[in-house]
Amino acid sequence: MISIKALAHAYNQDKKINFDDWQVSKGEQWLLLGNSGSGKSTLLHILTGILSPSTGQVEINETEIYQLKPRELDRFRALHIGIVFQRPHLIKSLTIQENLLMAQSFAGLPENRNRIQEVLESLAISASSHQYPSTLSQGQLQRASIARAVINKPALLIADEPTSSLDDQNAGTVLRLLKEQTELNQSTLVIATHDQRIKEAFTHTYTL
Template identity: 40%
Template sequence: MVQTDNLKFQYKKAEPLFHFPNITLEEQENLLILGKSGIGKTTLLHLLAGLLKPVSGSVMIDDVQINRLSHSQLDTFRGQNMGLVFQKNHAVRSLTVLDNLKARLFFSKKPIDLAAIASLLEQLDLKETQKKKVNELSEGQLQRLGIAMAVIHNPQVILADEPTSSLDDENCSAVMQLLQQQAEKNQANLVVITHDIRMKSGFKNIITL
């Protein structure tokens, strides 16, 4: 479950105050957040992830008000319960694909399940790359690795930042399906922020900022 109430954020006192609409997602419900650049989409995603603290209001993830957690509590909660798909891949470039996924599980304090890793690599068409270093991957493979790292630890919430903005129509559809399939497999909420209106057809719940 994801719920926000009266969420506001301001970077500096002289800058505009962002006031975001309330969000309520029940178990396994997904949400698309649309809006042009500069409207606050990424800010909202970072608030949902606990990477920013609101000026006022609350963010609840499965009955935990994350903006009241300490830094260490929040780091632990985020690592165990959230999967983040960023525009820029944050995999460790000196490690292999397999070792990046092992490291993700280790830092999430989750068991390193090689069978689960193998299954996920198969689903995301990355099986042949598992022994490759990250800097040997294509852009498409990097993107799929980003999805794998976001879901390998079975998060309750998957948050994706502009996952299709630089893709053609075929790859846009493929990435959207991958995200939704992984959210369904993990019984997780999927929240995608984008300015890419092509994604509208895949979501029932849509908010336009």
């Protein structure tokens, strides 16, 4: 599912980050641990096709993503990778349903309102489908962000610091939702964090 080999990224002559080889099988759930400045964000950006590494190979779902042309990489990401950011990345001028329709469109998929309803119901926010992001609570926004990430049934679900700003109860809820959605969509899960509270919930850990 994920394979990185001889991977490194150099920001300049004085700062180069080398990453250990890493193999992740389909359906596994991994924690990517590291302190601030350790290279977590760099590795996430490389895995999601946002930042091209200086050297090395990145294979996701049996595709070497940096062998793809830019437009091909954009479509691959939209189809196969779901991303939950630390802060919600939703278009404020669109309703939650319209945000999810847009996600389907970016992936080149046909409009599927039944799928949208299914996802929103699984996250217990179907009543908010016609609301705008600015009208939602923080918890609802977090669920909407997860919906946005899983709407296209991605092979890989990546969450960037999803619990770091949350209290214990809400952190536990978000972690449960991410795991549930991973299992529902038969995805592979990678959560990047420095939040030690969720470490015990994972048997696989990649540490930077």
